[in-house]
Amino acid sequence: MQFPFVVAVDGPAGSGKSSVSKAVARRLGYGFLDTGAAYRALAWHAEAGGVEPEDAASVISCLASFDYRIGTDPAGYRVHVGATDVTDAIRDPQISSVVSLVARVPEVRTHLIELFRSIIAAEQRPGIVVEGRDITTVVAPDAPVRILLTASEEVRMSRRAAELTGHDAGKTGEQLRARDRADSKVVDFTNAAEGVTVVDSTELDFEQTVDAVIAVVESVSAE
Numbered sequence: 001m002q003f004p005f006v007v008a009v010d011g012p013a014g015s016g017k018s019s020v021s022k023a024v025a026r027r028l029g030y031g032f033l034d035t036g037a038a039y040r041a042l043a044w045h046a047e048a049g050g051v052e053p054e055d056a057a058s059v060i061s062c063l064a065s066f067d068y069r070i071g072t073d074p075a076g077y078r079v080h081v082g083a084t085d086v087t088d089a090i091r092d093p094q095i096s097s098v099v100s101l102v103a104r105v106p107e108v109r110t111h112l113i114e115l116f117r118s119i120i121a122a123e124q125r126p127g128i129v130v131e132g133r134d135i136t137t138v139v140a141p142d143a144p145v146r147i148l149l150t151a152s153e154e155v156r157m158s159r160r161a162a163e164l165t166g167h168d169a170g171k172t173g174e175q176l177r178a179r180d181r182a183d184s185k186v187v188d189f190t191n192a193a194e195g196v197t198v199v200d201s202t203e204l205d206f207e208q209t210v211d212a213v214i215a216v217v218e219s220v221s222a223e
């Protein structure tokens with residue numbers, strides 16, 4: 001069997017990829033890798049260096065000094081760029097509003113995909129749940145378990161709005177839609193590629209969604 005055992009999870013913003021994947025990893029004793037954090041951290045690094053995120057050539061030049069580290073413990077992980085802990089800073093709505101500009105640059109994607117593969121290969125737990133937009137198709141297309149986690153746009157918006165108290169729900173929803181539109185021009189995370197199992201959480205609560213993902217993992221493990 002391939003080591004570590006990779007569970008690849010893709011989906012749009014607010015579908016539950018991060019929270020559900022983390023809970024699945026904890027239940028299975030696996031590691032957890034949030035790939036979106038790297039795109040966010042690079043957007044943070046570019047802005048900290050005075051680089052406009054629209055300026056692809058300058059964003060590419062930031063890659064050389066992008067000293068990125070992330071843990072894979074699903075019970076809690078920190079994100080660092082150099083000596084700076086950016087775990088909270090990368091969740092700022094300002095970063096969410098520019099991250100797609102950074103993620104659309106092919107050189108950025110190539111660089112980060114290599115980084116993700118090396119983090120996956122270094123995992124010491126028996127498996128790792130990896131979530132993002134292109135994990136099932138590009139980062140780990142050979143993963144034994146590949147899942148597309150979806151939920152209706154309305155449900156995704158209301159879950160995110162409930163999270164971001166103090167922010168305007170209408171504005172948050174519009175930002176989320178705009179980010180999905182921009183991201184879907186770069187990778188297709190709305191249609192399941194061949195061999196990818198769709199888990200639609202629109203009608204499921206959080207625990208039911210975790211159970212549904214675990215059931216997919218168990219069905220593959222039992223083969």
Ligand SMILES: Nc1ncnc2c1ncn2[C@@H]1O[C@H](COP(=O)(O)OP(=O)(O)O)[C@@H](O)[C@H]1O
Pocket residue numbers: 011012013014015016017018019020159160163201204205206207209
């Ligand atoms: N099935 C579900 N039912 C209710 N809330 C959920 C469900 N799945 C996820 N959530 C909640 O929705 C929010 C967005 O989930 P998150 O994991 O951040 O999504 P993503 O990583 O896909 O952007 C979180 O507050 C999470 O707890």
Ligand SMILES: Nc1ccn([C@@H]2O[C@H](COP(=O)(O)OP(=O)(O)O)[C@@H](O)[C@H]2O)c(=O)n1
Pocket residue numbers: 012013014015018035036037039040099100103131132133134135179183
């Ligand atoms: N595998 C990935 C993961 C994220 N991303 C980019 O990184 C951004 C942030 O990802 P995220 O997973 O933190 O986003 P949320 O859906 O959790 O809000 C996305 O909007 C994409 O632009 C990507 O291009 N490919």
